[in-house]
Amino acid sequence: MNARFIREIRASMPRSTPLLAAVATTLLLGACATPASSSRAGTGSVQVDVPAVAHPAGETPQWWYRSGAARAAGSGAMEGRAKNVILFLGDGMSLTTVAAARIFEGQRNGNPGEENLLSWERFPATAFSKTYNTDSQTPDSAGTMTAITTGVKTHMGAIGVSAGSRSDCADSLGKGLLTWLQLADSAGMATGVVSTARLTHATPAATYAHAPERNWESDADLPEAAKAAGCQDIAQQLLSTSRYGRGPLVALGGGRAQFTTVEETDPEYDDKVGLRLDGRSLVGEWKQAHPQGAYVWNARQLQAAASAPAILGLFEPDHMRYEAERREDPSGEPSLAELTRAAIANLSRHKEGYVLMVEGARIDHANHSGNAYRALSDTVALSDAVRAAAEATSDQDTLIIVTADHSHTLNFVGYPARGNPILGKVKDKGGEDGAGALDLARDGTGLPYTTLSYANGPGFTGASNQQPAGPKTYPHAPSSFDPVKGRPDLTHVDTEHRDYMQEALVPMKSESHGGEDVGIWARGPGSRAVRGTMEQNAIYHMIVQATPRLRERLCQAGTCDAHGVPVELPTPKAFERTVE
Numbered sequence: 001m002n003a004r005f006i007r008e009i010r011a012s013m014p015r016s017t018p019l020l021a022a023v024a025t026t027l028l029l030g031a032c033a034t035p036a037s038s039s040r041a042g043t044g045s046v047q048v049d050v051p052a053v054a055h056p057a058g059e060t061p062q063w064w065y066r067s068g069a070a071r072a073a074g075s076g077a078m079e080g081r082a083k084n085v086i087l088f089l090g091d092g093m094s095l096t097t098v099a100a101a102r103i104f105e106g107q108r109n110g111n112p113g114e115e116n117l118l119s120w121e122r123f124p125a126t127a128f129s130k131t132y133n134t135d136s137q138t139p140d141s142a143g144t145m146t147a148i149t150t151g152v153k154t155h156m157g158a159i160g161v162s163a164g165s166r167s168d169c170a171d172s173l174g175k176g177l178l179t180w181l182q183l184a185d186s187a188g189m190a191t192g193v194v195s196t197a198r199l200t201h202a203t204p205a206a207t208y209a210h211a212p213e214r215n216w217e218s219d220a221d222l223p224e225a226a227k228a229a230g231c232q233d234i235a236q237q238l239l240s241t242s243r244y245g246r247g248p249l250v251a252l253g254g255g256r257a258q259f260t261t262v263e264e265t266d267p268e269y270d271d272k273v274g275l276r277l278d279g280r281s282l283v284g285e286w287k288q289a290h291p292q293g294a295y296v297w298n299a300r301q302l303q304a305a306a307s308a309p310a311i312l313g314l315f316e317p318d319h320m321r322y323e324a325e326r327r328e329d330p331s332g333e334p335s336l337a338e339l340t341r342a343a344i345a346n347l348s349r350h351k352e353g354y355v356l357m358v359e360g361a362r363i364d365h366a367n368h369s370g371n372a373y374r375a376l377s378d379t380v381a382l383s384d385a386v387r388a389a390a391e392a393t394s395d396q397d398t399l400i401i402v403t404a405d406h407s408h409t410l411n412f413v414g415y416p417a418r419g420n421p422i423l424g425k426v427k428d429k430g431g432e433d434g435a436g437a438l439d440l441a442r443d444g445t446g447l448p449y450t451t452l453s454y455a456n457g458p459g460f461t462g463a464s465n466q467q468p469a470g471p472k473t474y475p476h477a478p479s480s481f482d483p484v485k486g487r488p489d490l491t492h493v494d495t496e497h498r499d500y501m502q503e504a505l506v507p508m509k510s511e512s513h514g515g516e517d518v519g520i521w522a523r524g525p526g527s528r529a530v531r532g533t534m535e536q537n538a539i540y541h542m543i544v545q546a547t548p549r550l551r552e553r554l555c556q557a558g559t560c561d562a563h564g565v566p567v568e569l570p571t572p573k574a575f576e577r578t579v580e
Contacts, residue, residue: 044076044528046563056134061162061177064152064537065569071534072541073565080526080546082399083353085180086344086389087148087543088120090382091141091203092364092375094407095519100372100452101379103422108380112419118379119387120402120521125530128517129539131406134163138515141364142214144405144536145206149357150177151540152569159202159234160210169226172212178572180543180550181207181355185245186575187553190350192343193248196320196336196378197361198255200234203405207357208248209237210572218258219278235259235282239289243576247289250343250356252313254320256297259283267297268331272317286312299332302342311346313339322362322374323381324498336360337384344392353549358385367408368510370459371474372452373423373498375410390523399524399546403539407514409455410502414441416451423496426451440491447487450495452502457511459504461488472501481507541566 048070053063072078090097098118106116133143133156140156147153154177155163161175181191195204200217211234216222219233232240235258241247256266259282260274276282287295294305296313305311315333320326326333334342340358347354360382366374386402393400414426417438425448430436440448453459458476462484463469467476470488487503494500504511520539522530526546544550544566554566557574561567 044079046073046078046565048073048561048565048567059134059153061152061175062569066567068151068535068537068541069545069565069567071538072529072545073563075529075531075542077526077529077542077545078551078563078565079528080399080548081397082525082547083397083549084348084393085184085355085399085543085547086393086401087355087357087539088382088386088389088400088402089145089148089203089357089359090363090379090402090404091197091359091361092367092406092408092513093360093379093382093404093518094367094410094514094516096410096412097363097367097375097379097408098519100410100412100422101376101383104376105380105383107419107422113422114418118383119390120383120400123400123402123521123523123527125520125522125527127520127522127530128533129403129520129536130517130533131536132515138513139406140214140513141202141405142206145203146177147535147537148403148405148539149179149181149206151537151544152177153535153537155212157214158212159205159214160208161212164212166213167223168212169223169229169231172210173230175212176210176572178570178575179207180540181248181357182241182244182572183544183550183553183570183575184355185241185247186577187549188245188352189549190347190352190354191245191248192250192347192354192356193253194250194336194339194343194357195253195359195361197253197359197365198258198319199238199251199253199314200255200258201319201361203359203361204253204357205234205237208241209234211237217255218275219280220275233258235276236280239282239285242289245577246310249310249350250346252302252311252315252339252343253359254314254316254318256283256314257317259286259314266317269317274317283312283314297331299334299338302334302338306342306345308346311342319362319365322366322378324374324377335384336381337388340385340388341392344389348392353547355543355547355550358389360385364408367410367454368457369474369477370454370457370472370501370504370511371499372410372502373496373500374474375408376422377498393524395524397525399522399526399543401520401522401527401530401539401543403520404518407516407518409457409511409514411453411455412451413453414449414451416441420451421496422451423500424451425449425490425495443487445486448490449487450490450502454502454504454511455514456506456508457504458507458509459501459511460484460507461503462507464507471495471503474499474501476501477509479509
C-alpha cells in the first residue's frame with residue numbers, strides 16, 4: 001500500500017465526511033506500518049515471514065525456531081487458551097504400529113478388530129509429522145524429541161542442544177536450548193515427566209537435559225574429556241534443572257541405577273547395585289531438596305504418596321517392564337495409565353497450570369527386538385493412559401497431543417480376511433481376487449506367512465550364534481547370522497505367542513527405525529492448529545503458542561514479534577530464577 005493509493009481513497013470520499021476520511025487514513029497508515037515479519041491473515045492466523053535458506057547448509061537454530069513458529073502461527077495456534085498441556089509420546093509408534101494395535105485391542109475384546117479405535121484416534125485434530133534429523137533421513141529418539149521440546153531440529157543423538165558434533169562436549173556448551181518444560185517451570189507452572197524407560201533415556205532426558213550425546217546417562221558413561229570440558233551426566237541434570245523454578249514436581253519412570261552409587265544395594269533386587277562412580281546418591285539429594293516429597297519404587301508406595309507435594313518414582317534399575325510382563329513384577333509395578341493418573345492428580349493441584357510429558361517408551365524397544373506382541377500391547381497401554389488423561393481433564397482448558405518420535409519397519413501385508421488374528425498367519429479367500437475358500441495364504445514356494453513382519457531385525461530366520469535356523473523366539477539379539485535358503489514352514493508354529501518374533505528380511509542384531517512420517521492427534525485449546533503435514537519442531541510452537549502463560553513468559557524475555565508470536569530463539573540463561 002503506498003501514498004498514491006491513500007490519496008486516491010481520500011479523493012473518492014465525500015467532502016462531508018472528514019472524520020471518516022481521517023479514520024480511514026489512520027487505519028491505512030497503520031496497516032502500512034505493520035512489520036514485514038508478520039501480519040494477520042484470517043481469523044486466528046498470524047503470518048510470520050521466514051527467510052529462504054539453502055538446505056541443509058542454511059538451517060541455523062534460529063531459522064528452525066522461526067520456521068516452526070511460522071507454521072504454528074499460520075495454522076492458528078495463537079488462538080489457544082490452554083491452562084494445561086499433556087504431551088503423549090509413543091516412542092517408535094509408527095502408523096503401522098497404530099493400525100495393528102487398534103486391531104489387536106479390538107480382537108482382545110472379542111471383536112473383529114478393524115472397527116476399533118485407540119483412544120487418541122477419537123480426537124478431532126490430526127496431522128503428520130516429518131521426523132528426520134539434521135544429519136539423517138531416518139532419525140533417532142534424541143534428536144526428534146529435542147525438536148519437539150525445543151522447537152529446533154538437531155543431530156541424531158542430541159539431547160537439548162542444537163546441531164553439532166555428537167562427541168564434542170565443549171562445542172555443545174554454547175548450544176543449549178530451552179525446553180518447554182523448563183519454560184513452564186520458569187513461568188511458575190507445575191511440571192512433570194513420566195516414562196516407561198529410564199528417566200535418563202533419550203525421550204524423557206530431552207525435556208530437561210543438555211548433552212550432545214544421548215548415552216551420557218550417568219557419570220560412569222561420561223568420558224573424561226567431556227567431564228574436563230564441563231559436561232554433566234544426564235541423571236544429575238534432572239536435579240539441576242530446578243534452576244528454572246522448582247524442577248519437575250513429578251518424575252516417574254525407570255532407571256534407579258543411574259541415580260544411585262555402586263555402593264548402594266537396589267531396594268528391589270538384592271543382587272543389584274547402582275551405577276554411579278562419583279559417590280553421589282542422587283535419590284538422597286532429591287530427598288534433601290524435597291523434604292516433604294515422596295521417593296517411591298513400587299505401585300503400593302506410589303498410591304500412598306498421592307498427597308505428597310513432589311514425587312520421584314524409580315520403579316526399576318533399568319527400563320520398566322513391558323506391559324505384557326508387568327504383572328510378573330514381584331514388588332508390583334504401576335501401569336502407564338496409573339502413572340499418568342498419579343501425575344495429573346498431583347500437578348492439577350497447582351492453580352497456575354501444568355505441563356506433563358508421558359512416554360510409552362517400550363513400544364520402540366519391542367519393535368527393535370522384532371516382537372510385535374510386546375509392541376502392540378504397549379501401544380494399547382499407551383491408549384489406556386491417554387484415555388485416563390482425557391477422563392481426568394477437560395478439553396476446555398487442557399491441550400492433549402499424542403504423537404510419535406519416529407517410525408519402525410513393521411509391515412502389515414497380504415490379504416487377510418476380515419477379523420483374521422493380527423498376529424496370526426494370513427488366511428484369505430484367494431488373494432486379491434477373492435475367488436476361493438478361506439484358507440491359509442501361501443507364498444511363491446507354497447509356505448504360509450504372517451500378516452505382520454519386519455523389513456529388518458533379529459527375526460531373520462537364518463541360524464545365528466544364539467538360535468538355530470527357523471523362527472526366532474524372544475529374546476534374541478545375536479552378533480552373527482548365517483545365510484538362509486528359503487523360509488521356514490510356519491504351519492504348526494504359534495505366531496500369536498507373545499515370544500514369537502516376526503520374520504525379518506534383512507538380518508540385524510536390532511531392528512532399525514523407519515523414516516516415514518508419524519501421526520499427530522490432538523484435542524483441547526489450540527488443537528485446531530494441528531493439521532496437514534508439518535516439521536516435527538513445529539509441535540513445540542503449537543504448545544507454546546496455544547498456552548498463554550508460556551508465550552507470555554517468552555514475550556517478557558523479548559522473543560516475540562509485534563503480534564506476540566515467539567519468533568526469536570530464547571537464551572536459556574535468561575529464564576533461570578534469580579538466586580538472592
